[in-house]
Amino acid sequence: MRPLLMLLTFALLGAVTVTSPTAAVPGQTAGSTTVQHYPVVLGLGDSVTAGTACNCEDFITRFADAISTSSGHRSVGINLGVPGSTSADLESDLDNSDKVRNDVREAGTVIITIGANDLNTDLQDEQAGACDESCYGPDIAEVRTRVGHILQQIRALRGGQPTKVFVTNYWNVFADGDVAIADSGQQQLAWSDAVTRQANTALCSAADLAGAVCVDLYSAFKGTGEKDPTRLLASDGDHPNAAGSKMITAALLAAAGN
Template sequence: MIHTLRRLAAGLLVLAFVSAVTGADTVSELLPPPAAGQVRVVALGDSVTSGSNCDCAAFPQLYGDLLHNRSAVPVTVDNQGVAGLDSTGLLQELDQRNSPVEQATKAANVVLLTIGANDFGDHHDDVTSGQCTGDCVSDEYEQLTANLGRILSRVHDLRGNLPTTILMTGYWNVFKDGDVAKQQYTPSGRIASDQLTIRTNNAIAAAARADDATYVDIYTPFENSTDITALLASDGDHPDSAGHALIARLLLAATPNPLPTSPRQGG
């Protein structure tokens, strides 16, 4: 026991010395870089990412398994999805020094990003009742557009000059869909929700094009499925196991093979 305490004390002294020399504030900043060939995935986003209302593996873990099977290298997945998160909240988490999101993003050479639907939550009733035109969400849309650019810029800042694959998904619907939407929303409200979803997806795709990120279309595969209800949980708002599996496959198909090894070009 005495020898163990002495070794622990010596280790703490070394850690304190290294921290003083390097200016590092956390042990995680002292960790060695990933081993060659290792893939670290961080999933950033809202309740779709976190796997809410589905007693199943969420798409980030399924994607990690598929990527491992394809590449035959170790893949670790850090799911940082948070139910209810909007783009402003994600940007704040990325900007918070030594937050779990910041640290996980620094360490990840693959970043999955699903964000934006909750930016319009305050107008849910207006949209789904058909009372809302595009003007009622214009401020939120403008803020989302700006935040997406800032989020991508922050990811690159955290990654430094390291090669990073960023995959940005859109949404099949920013609100509910399938049978639940038919029961709860007016016909004009379903149209308005669909139009807002397309507009949101266009903003996400534009942000990806302006960066070196990849936009992954979720809308078309979901909406063109034989029965979108079969891809959704009972709340009509989140994917079920089949929906998460579909998202994972779409992400894998959009992932470069092999992953890029060259530093990011451009600012």
């Protein structure tokens, strides 16, 4: 087992039992105060995390299943992805949602995909006339700041427990492939690629500063930009299909050393 995979496995298995006044593990005597809990892989983010338009097993579940196989111990995937969610929405949930906060406290592994929806107004501006770097640059800088804060919130909720945090970037923060070309043309696709590259740099910078692992979905889907990602996208051109979900899972596993 490679050192990084051992670290991930220990993080996932760090605390598998908790005390409970009411529940008992099968096979133990009634009144026992020990109940078995499984390591949690938690997905946070937008419609990419949620699996929108895929009609397939999402990559959070796939990743948890793969970790279960490699470690020999069951892991549970919890997907809290919300279509349309922005980094500000996730910040708010981490402050105010009991469900989100409690799930983070239980999660030895957290996977985050967020930030694309923060840039929707820039796309609207581009479609209405033009949106150069002076237009979208400040919004990307805000995403970087918010994602940095999100990672601080997660660390605080984990309270010093071993935690592996992955932040993915995007193959495109907007539509891509054949659908994007048919709907908006090659020029807008080139513009969205430039926005995506800058956004990805910001996301990975925030992850690096916080000690999280940045997972490069751009290269997984498009190489250095020369690959057509259409075969990995759902019919809307904006979300991964089943093949895309598998590709994201593979990228996450590679980042985890598996």
